[in-house]
Amino acid sequence: MQGSSREETGIIYWLCSYTPVEIIAACNLVPSRLLFSETAGAGADIHLHATLCSYVRSALASLLNNSEREPWGTVILNSCNAACHLHNALSALFPQKFHHLLDLPHHKSDQAVDFWAGELCNFHKALARFQGIEIQTVKLLEKIALYREYRQRLADLYFQRQGDVTVRGSELLRLTEDFMQLPLEHFKTVLELVEERAAEGKRGRLLNGPRLLLMGSAAGRHLAVLLEDLGGVLVLDDLCLGRRGSCFDLEPAAGEDPYHYLARLYLSRWPCARMKDGFSNLTQLEKLLQDYRIDGVILNTIKFCDTWYYLGQRLKEQNNHIPVLVLEGEYMTSDICGQFRTRIAAFLEMIS
Amino acid sequence: MKGSGTSGIIDKVINGGDGRLLQYPFFYAVGRKAVRCGLIKFPYKATTMLAEYGLGQMKEVYGQKKALAWSTAFFPTELFFAMGIVHFSPEVAAAMAASFDLQSNLLNEAEKRGWGRDSCSFHRCALGGSLLDFFPRPKVFCAATHLCDGAVSLFNNLSSRYALPLLLLDTPVKKDRAALQYVVRQLESIITSLQELSGEKMQHLKLQKAVLYADQARQQLANVNRWRAHPLSAFGARDALAYLYLYFSGIGGKRTPEIYKTLAHELKQNLEKAATAGATPPRYRLLWLHLPPLHRNNVLAYLEQKGARVVFEEFSHAYWEPMDPEKPLESIARRMLDHFGHGCIGQRLQAVKTMVEQFDVDGVIHFSHWGCRQNCGSVNIIRDFLRREGIPLLLLDGDCIDNRNYSPGQVHTRIDSFLEMLS
Numbered sequence: 033m034q035g036s037s038r039e040e041t042g043i044i045y046w047l048c049s050y051t052p053v054e055i056i057a058a059c060n061l062v063p064s065r066l067l068f069s070e071t072a073g074a075g076a077d078i079h080l081h082a083t084l085c086s087y088v089r090s091a092l093a094s095l096l097n098n099s100e101r102e103p104w105g106t107v108i109l110n111s112c113n114a115a116c117h118l119h120n121a122l123s124a125l126f127p128q129k130f131h132h133l134l135d136l137p138h139h140k141s142d143q144a145v146d147f148w149a150g151e152l153c154n155f156h157k158a159l160a161r162f163q164g165i166e167i168q169t170v171k172l173l174e175k176i177a178l179y180r181e182y183r184q185r186l187a188d189l190y191f192q193r194q195g196d197v198t199v200r201g202s203e204l205l206r207l208t209e210d211f212m213q214l215p216l217e218h219f220k221t222v223l224e225l226v227e228e229r230a231a232e233g234k235r236g237r238l239l240n241g242p243r244l245l246l247m248g249s250a251a252g253r254h255l256a257v258l259l260e261d262l263g264g265v266l267v268l269d270d271l272c273l274g275r276r277g278s279c280f281d282l283e284p285a286a287g288e289d290p291y292h293y294l295a296r297l298y299l300s301r302w303p304c305a306r307m308k309d310g311f312s313n314l315t316q317l318e319k320l321l322q323d324y325r326i327d328g329v330i331l332n333t334i335k336f337c338d339t340w341y342y343l344g345q346r347l348k349e350q351n352n353h354i355p356v357l358v359l360e361g362e363y364m365t366s367d368i369c370g371q372f373r374t375r376i377a378a379f380l381e382m383i384s
Numbered sequence: 385m386k387g388s389g390t391s392g393i394i395d396k397v398i399n400g401g402d403g404r405l406l407q408y409p410f411f412y413a414v415g416r417k418a419v420r421c422g423l424i425k426f427p428y429k430a431t432t433m434l435a436e437y438g439l440g441q442m443k444e445v446y447g448q449k450k451a452l453a454w455s456t457a458f459f460p461t462e463l464f465f466a467m468g469i470v471h472f473s474p475e476v477a478a479a480m481a482a483s484f485d486l487q488s489n490l491l492n493e494a495e496k497r498g499w500g501r502d503s504c505s506f507h508r509c510a511l512g513g514s515l516l517d518f519f520p521r522p523k524v525f526c527a528a529t530h531l532c533d534g535a536v537s538l539f540n541n542l543s544s545r546y547a548l549p550l551l552l553l554d555t556p557v558k559k560d561r562a563a564l565q566y567v568v569r570q571l572e573s574i575i576t577s578l579q580e581l582s583g584e585k586m587q588h589l590k591l592q593k594a595v596l597y598a599d600q601a602r603q604q605l606a607n608v609n610r611w612r613a614h615p616l617s618a619f620g621a622r623d624a625l626a627y628l629y630l631y632f633s634g635i636g637g638k639r640t641p642e643i644y645k646t647l648a649h650e651l652k653q654n655l656e657k658a659a660t661a662g663a664t665p666p667r668y669r670l671l672w673l674h675l676p677p678l679h680r681n682n683v684l685a686y687l688e689q690k691g692a693r694v695v696f697e698e699f700s701h702a703y704w705e706p707m708d709p710e711k712p713l714e715s716i717a718r719r720m721l722d723h724f725g726h727g728c729i730g731q732r733l734q735a736v737k738t739m740v741e742q743f744d745v746d747g748v749i750h751f752s753h754w755g756c757r758q759n760c761g762s763v764n765i766i767r768d769f770l771r772r773e774g775i776p777l778l779l780l781d782g783d784c785i786d787n788r789n790y791s792p793g794q795v796h797t798r799i800d801s802f803l804e805m806l807s
Contacts, residue, residue: 080764081752081760081763081764083502083754083760110556110557112757113531113758113761119728120728120761123728124765133557135563138529138536138552139554144566146566147562147566305537308540308550308552311540311543311544312544314544335502336502338503338504338757341500341503342503342534342537342541343540345498345499346545348498350544360500
């Protein structure tokens with residue numbers, strides 16, 4: 033629950049990185065991703081079944097414990113069964129708040145883009161109605177341009193990591209988390225600081241150790257810190273809290289409807305395991321591993337997340353060239369379990 | 385087929401050789417003949433018809449003479465019937481394997497290869513069957529996204545593993561015009577792909593017929609349910625289990641409405657006989673939410689022993705609106721979107737309320753199948769809803785397929801307490 037001093041009139045919390053944050057920002061609201069709450073679990077289990085993933089339960093706990101602080105609402109995507117149940121629970125628990133369930137397609141066909149564009153337009157209308165404002169297309173276009181700029185700058189930071197690495201991967205993850213949580217004007221300051229440090233870093237100390245790719249859904253910074261503490265260099269991530277959720281871009285076509293553009297943009301990004309392309313994309317992963325000279329892959333799946341679990345199994349079977357470690361556990365907290373520590377240490381020793 | 389007097393013989397035949405016999409088409413041909421000749425008996429003529437029909441379908445599946453498609457439980461089977469494509473639902477196969485006590489080998493195979501027990505056992509069983517080549521290899525995987533993430537992930541995994549195409553029908557959670565059009569457009573694309581992959585041509589007339597049969601199935605199923613709602617109806621969830629096969633694999637087939645029609649007729653006749661014979665209704669009438677355990681267990685029998693009958697189960701609910709053969713794809717799309725378990729919880733709550741009222745039940749049992757996020761996820765909201773409606777609810781945790789954690793004593797104790805509360 034960050035970013036309390038805001039010019040905007042309230043916060044719209046979101047869960048899935050396919051959420052069109054541009055639309056929320058265009059309605060004078062701050063889009064903020066629901067992340068781990070230190071009090072996670074407290075109270076949420078009464079409302080969400082224990083076999084739903086701990087990320088979703090943690091998100092609910094987070095809102096249950098902070099519900100009265102500031103005006104807020106939620107937009108949840110039908111990313112998975114658990115997310116839909118979270119929407120159901122939120123609607124039942126906070127009926128006076130704004131809650132919107134967005135229908136995210138599972139593929140990127142023309143039909144899917146058209147449908148998603150319509151969904152985005154309806155979402156904008158609903159949010160504007162809730163805010164009591166008129167839809168301003170100009171403002172939406174401004175926000176689209178602004179987010180494109182920041183995503184591009186984040187992508188540049190990642191791109192630089194194909195060579196030698198001087199900035200810790202966990203710092204980049206911290207940055208992408210901020211991108212997902214802070215108002216953009218606040219984020220700008222943080223980004224500039226990291227960019228400066230990255231530029232200085234080219235002359236600074238190189239990070240040495242096995243070069244790692246961290247994959248998964250909502251694995252957080254704490255896991256990245258652990259990898260680094262144990263001697264790994266987190267060169268790249270494929271996380272929805274990291275690069276996958278924040279570094280994507282697409283050129284708008286001339287005169288393209290902004291909703292159609294947003295639909296294309298989000299559906300064409302590097303896919304989550306939940307998408308149809310999630311599995312076929314594993315073949316493209318090979319190129320990424322070569323480009324970034326990766327020595328080992330760590331896939332973190334949250335317990336009870338079926339989509340990433342099935343993808344992890346496939347990854348283990350398919351990838352013959354690079355060692356893969358699959359870690360399944362609860363949504364990461366600062367209190368990382370000893371088992372993870374032991375397994376990661378052994379893995380790093382193996383690939384060193 | 386479980387529960388017939390010949391189940392012991394069937395067991396010996398099937399289980400001898402670890403069920404390998406089930407892979408041969410002649411097994412189904414012989415079985416079908418045995419059913420037709422009355423060597424294998426069932427309590428209802430409709431169930432006999434169903435067994436014949438199911439065995440015929442399985443013969444085609446293993447015969448591999450036509451293009452075979454694997455489909456998830458909620459994929460619209462009307463398309464297959466219209467195109468003459470043989471379809472196989474691994475989830476239904478997992479249920480059948482469990483009813484014949486064959487699931488252990490399949491689950492073990494998946495687990496041996498590193499698949500953990502937190503995922504749905506229907507899918508783990510299907511995976512084991514696939515890894516062992518116990519289930520036939522298809523030409524194409526067809527999955528619908530609604531209700532279940534696990535099935536889509538399984539099919540995505542298998543499609544990647546075997547380098548076979550996956551046709552995905554994305555079903556939105558909303559039911560508006562845009563959602564309907566989106567599903568229709570996808571159905572058109574899927575038909576094109578199926579034609580290319582199978583070499584079978586879609587004839588519009590056949591598609592219309594499949595939709596007509598699907599609509600007739602709805603009508604006849606509604607008739608069946610009308611008779612089942614009668615206080616003296618002796619047809620409970622135990623008898624209805626076999627009909628899940630039709631519900632998941634037979635919609636759009638010609639035989640399906642005929643079987644339901646026969647069943648409705650038999651139920652009506654039985655009711656007349658029961659009334660004449662002065663039969664008494666069960667002490668407690670119960671509604672079952674989600675599927676009951678399909679492995680060998682005595683949960684439903686124990687309930688009956690205690691004077692309680694599960695008079696209806698969620699997966700016999702005729703949920704879809706009338707279908708129009710003149711608008712076949714739109715009708716199929718609407719049926720997809722109409723599913724009570726799909727979308728926001730309100731749709732399921734409304735369906736539960738309708739069933740509670742139609743079947744005049746005294747209580748509800750919610751079976752929380754381990755690994756089913758869709759079903760378990762909303763259990764707390766259902767609990768609160770039923771509490772507001774004043775309907776007692778028993779939450780039973782368990783597994784439909786995997787019987788390793790089944791503990792009859794525990795289940796009986798919980799049932800006893802629940803029935804005591806009802807009294």
